[in-house]
Amino acid sequence: MASVPLWLYTTAGCHLCARLEAALQALGAEVTLTRVEIAFDTQLSERYATRIPVLASASGAEYSLADGEEVLPEWLRAQGVEQRLEQGVEMTPPAEHDSAAEPQGSTLRNGRRFLR
Numbered sequence: 581m582a583s584v585p586l587w588l589y590t591t592a593g594c595h596l597c598a599r600l601e602a603a604l605q606a607l608g609a610e611v612t613l614t615r616v617e618i619a620f621d622t623q624l625s626e627r628y629a630t631r632i633p634v635l636a637s638a639s640g641a642e643y644s645l646a647d648g649e650e651v652l653p654e655w656l657r658a659q660g661v662e663q664r665l666e667q668g669v670e671m672t673p674p675a676e677h678d679s680a681a682e683p684q685g686s687t688l689r690n691g692r693r694f695l696r
Contacts, residue, residue: 583612584661589634591619596645597633603649608664609656 590597604611618624618632628634635643637659643652656663 583610584659585614585638586611586659586661587614587616587636589616589618589624589628589632589636591617591632594632600633600635600645603652604656607653607656610662610664611656 588597588600601613604613616624618628631644631646633645635655639659641655641659643655647655653663
């Protein structure tokens with residue numbers, strides 16, 4: 581099956597955009613992704629500034645991480661995107677703080693590390 585064109589509305593330094601791109605890759609989504617920078621277009625900024633990352637298809641359907649990460653595989657299928665992995669993607673939460681990995685001679689107070 582041919583790669584499906586999708587547009588990713590994004591802006592520089594968008595960590596959620598990188599997360600969405602990683603999810604697409606992990607799903608094995610067969611897409612041609614065009615990144616659209618919203619910062620230089622007033623209309624795009626007004627429409628997407630609080631919603632990025634947003635994926636859009638040629639039909640005009642849109643997906644945002646705010647819709648829920650669990651619906652991404654279904655949304656992609658609805659757009660005709662073939663996926664190599666059908667289980668979906670589990671976004672990993674930040675790692676727990678491991679106090680055993682703390683450097684010797686430091687102390688942790690209020691979430692900040694101080695050297696002794």
